[in-house]
Amino acid sequence: MKKRYHFLLFMGFMLTLSSCVKKTDQDRAIDLVKTAYKDSSQNLNFENSILDSLYNIDPKAYADSIKKGNELDSTLAVLESEIEHFSQQQSDSVGRISARLTKDRYRLLETAKVKPQFIGWKLIGVETDEVKSKALSFKFNKDITEIVP
Numbered sequence: 001m002k003k004r005y006h007f008l009l010f011m012g013f014m015l016t017l018s019s020c021v022k023k024t025d026q027d028r029a030i031d032l033v034k035t036a037y038k039d040s041s042q043n044l045n046f047e048n049s050i051l052d053s054l055y056n057i058d059p060k061a062y063a064d065s066i067k068k069g070n071e072l073d074s075t076l077a078v079l080e081s082e083i084e085h086f087s088q089q090q091s092d093s094v095g096r097i098s099a100r101l102t103k104d105r106y107r108l109l110e111t112a113k114v115k116p117q118f119i120g121w122k123l124i125g126v127e128t129d130e131v132k133s134k135a136l137s138f139k140f141n142k143d144i145t146e147i148v149p
Contacts, residue, residue: 026051028144029123036147043129044136051123054139059116069108072101120148 023031030046037044079098083091121144126136139148 025121025144026123029121029138029140032140032144032147033123033126033138045127045129048127048135049123049125051121053118054120054122055116056119057111057114057116062111062114062116065108065111069105069112072105072108076101076105118142 026049029051030049033044033046076098079094079101083094083098086094120142121140122137123140124135124137126138128136140146141148
């Protein structure tokens with residue numbers, strides 16, 4: 001019984017130790033960049049870098065296009081109900097506006113068909129030792145096993 005207790009205690013300690021040593025996604029991304037730049041004379045500073053998710057379409061832009069599409073639907077419905085009360089010249093003008101809004105609505109409908117999908121990661125804000133250089137950014141595959149273009 002005492003041996004079992006010591007074994008379980010040892011295993012718990014090892015599990016705790018291994019979970020403390022486990023690298024984060026950002027650590028793995030930084031290691032990939034360091035490996036890619038190991039032969040470079042450029043010094044990279046990762047202190048202010050941020051690892052962020054990468055989507056085929058930004059989820060916020062997707063939600064905004066859905067919202068804007070619904071607003072356009074409402075506007076088009078109002079225009080169509082009011083157009084019969086206008087003179088011919090006003091009606092033609094409103095018709096052109098309605099056609100433009102309808103075109104925008106179809107474009108938004110196409111955007112709405114493309115659901116946001118996770119395609120990888122990006123590491124942004126990597127600074128170099130050069131004074132006037134811009135911060136670098138790198139893209140990675142989903143598993144953060146390679147840098148992608």
